[in-house]
Amino acid sequence: MPGETRRPLAARIFVALASAVALLLLGAALGLLIRVPSFDSAEPQPTAVDIGFAQDMSMHHQQAVTMATLARERAADVAVRQLAFDIETNQRDQIGRMQGWLSLWGQPAQATGPVMTWMTADGGHDHRPSATGAPSGAPMPGMASSAEMSRLQSLRGPEFDVYFLQLMLRHHEGGAPMAEYGATHAAVPAVHQLAQNMLASQRNEADLMRTMLTERRAQPLR
Structure with missing residues (x-):
């Protein structure tokens, strides 16, 4: 019985950590997309x-x-x-x-x-x-x-x-x-x-x- 309760708890901790890491990676990726300048940005026109x-x-x-x-x-x-x-x-x-x-x-x-x-x-x-x-x-x-x-x-x-x-x-x-x-x-x-x-x-x-x-x-x- 004690072993059976520990296994689900460990599994829940693993899933929670994996989810947190996934969210961090997703946030970092979105941040990079926001920071990278658009290739459509216009260069100054020749004077x-x-x-x-x-x-x-x-x-x-x-x-x-x-x-x-x-x-x-x-x-x-x-x-x-x-x-x-x-x-x-x-x-x-x-x-x-x-x-x-x-x-x-x-x-x-x-x-x-x-x-x-x-x-x-x-x-x-x-x-x-x-x-x-x-x-x-x-x-x-x-x-x-x-x-x-x-x-x-x-x-x-x-x-x-x-x-x-x-x-x-x-x-x-x-x-x-x-x-x-x-x-x-x-x-x-x-x-x-x-x-x-x-x-x-x-x-x-x-x-x-x-x-x-x-x-x-x-x-x-x-």
Whole structure:
């Protein structure tokens, strides 16, 4: 008799514990479902800054890719060729991403009006860098003129290396304000992140190019 009463009691305790555990697991599962954000949550819509940055930086990058491709084939120094390869690879990838965004947003690949007007989007203040000292005909700061590109194409050997480093350093420095503005004012997270990545990588490359010019007893272009 005592054993018979203990068995049902033990069984009842087991069932009660099992039920409690099941309820806890169910509650935890429901809590997770409540906390997980919906995949339908809308991403911020692209603003004039996102669109203008993607359009103008694509154009700016394209000239860098052209110069880097030339350097990869003609540079005398293997270190210059490696730098050119890195720049060409990174900026081709970035152009692809920016052009992909523009296509998704239903926007043209290039701006149809004046460049860099998106840097005046916050209350009318003009944050564009001064074009003072830029080559005649350069659409954006840092970009080489047609005459400078022709001269680069005509050079060979160590002279080519120096001029390439000078042009590319100025190109990086000229594009930095656009990347800074994009990193600060872009609404789309992917655009903001890409602009930040550009700043970091190009600052490192610019430091390297200054060192390489110093080693060759050459000065940056002004």
